[in-house]
Amino acid sequence: MKITNRPILLVExxxxxxxxxxxALKEIHVTNPLVHRENGEEAVHYLQEPASEKPCIIxxxxxxxxMNGLEFLKAVKNDDKLKRIPIVVLxxxxxxxxxxxxxxxxxxxxxxxxxxxxxxxEVMRSIDAYWTISEMP
Numbered sequence: 001m002k003i004t005n006r007p008i009l010l011v012e013x014x015x016x017x018x019x020x021x022x023x024a025l026k027e028i029h030v031t032n033p034l035v036h037r038e039n040g041e042e043a044v045h046y047l048q049e050p051a052s053e054k055p056c057i058i059x060x061x062x063x064x065x066x067m068n069g070l071e072f073l074k075a076v077k078n079d080d081k082l083k084r085i086p087i088v089v090l091x092x093x094x095x096x097x098x099x100x101x102x103x104x105x106x107x108x109x110x111x112x113x114x115x116x117x118x119x120x121x122e123v124m125r126s127i128d129a130y131w132t133i134s135e136m137p
Contacts, residue, residue, distance in 0.1 A: 007033045009055035011043040011072060012090075013064040017113065021059065021090075024117075024124040032056065039064045040072030047082050057108075057131050058087040062098055070098070073105040088127055 008025070012018050018036055025034065035055065037043040044067070046052050058076075062069030069089060076082045086108035091098065094112070102110050109127065114120045 005032065006056035007035045007053055009043060009046070009058045010034055010036045011038075011040060011058065011064070011069070012036065012061045013038050014061070017061065017090075020117065020120055021124070024121045025128075027121055028125050028128055030124075030128055040067030040069060040075070042066075043072060044075050047076065047085075048079075054082075055085060057127070058085055059127075060087050060089050060091075060107075062089060062091040062093050062102070070101050070105065073102065073107065077106050086131060090123075 008030070010018060010021055012021070022034060025032075035046065035052075037046055043058075047054070060069050060072065067075075069091070073087065076085070076087065083106070087106075088109040088111065089098075089102050089107050090111055090113055092113050093099075099110050109130070111123050111127070114123060
């Protein structure tokens with residue numbers, strides 16, 4: 001089965017950042033459907049819903065209301081059905097501890113959100129290249 005048609009799950013509470021991701025993915029010709037959830041809690045519900053298709057990758061913001069990114073990571077990585085989905089943190093956080101905690105919780109990557117749109121497109125391009133060539137179990 002090709003993973004190219006599986007959705008990308010974006011867990012992000014900021015609408016501007018969401019639109020930036022959508023625009024960047026479109027620009028680099030990523031055709032996967034994008035599923036968007038505003039916070040970790042909504043994203044966990046989506047992932048646990050039997051009817052919803054499991055994403056090929058999760059793009060995760062850390063600073064969100066209700067359930068933040070680190071709490072979301074704990075929930076997903078403790079779930080046998082979900083723990084192998086690669087998660088890339090996209091964050092404005094400069095906190096070294098956030099980075100350490102994220103890797104302790106098994107993220108595939110950790111990227112600071114560049115303020116500059118062109119740089120952001122390059123970040124998305126590198127994520128796309130990574131998960132396109134990465135072999136999923």
